[in-house]
Amino acid sequence: MKGNMEERAARLALYIIENRTTVRAAAARxxxxxxxxxxxxxxxxxxxxxxxxxxxxxxxDVNKQERHIRGGVATREKYLHGRR
Structure with missing residues (x-):
């Protein structure tokens, strides 16, 4: 999404707020x-x-506070499914 950086910033912010999403998900979108x-x-x-x-x-800020939990869950899932 090229073009007006301020407009992009506003659209990104609205997407993040409405979807309660992470920086990574917004970047991909x-x-x-x-x-x-x-x-x-x-x-x-x-x-x-x-x-x-x-x-x-x-x-x-909420995402930053929760990211260690999401990382731990992902690691746990990885090892649970990888060792069957």
Whole structure:
């Protein structure tokens, strides 16, 4: 998704908020890198729409707090299914 970076940042934020999704999932959906998503949400969006940026940041903060749990579950599943 090329074009206006501010518009992309807003669309990414709305997608993240509406779907409660991760940076990785948003990057895959929009065809950009995880670094681009992170930069759009943390640097570009606050200059354009601080309120939307704050809402997206809340979702990303929750994801950050939960990622160690998701990683542990994924590892557990990997070894449970791999050793049968």
């Amino acid at each position: 929009f065809g950009v890198s995880k670094s681009t998503v992170h930069k759009d949400i943390t640097e570009r969006l606050p200059r354009v729409d601080p309120q939307l940026a704050a809402q997206a940041r809340q979702v990303l």
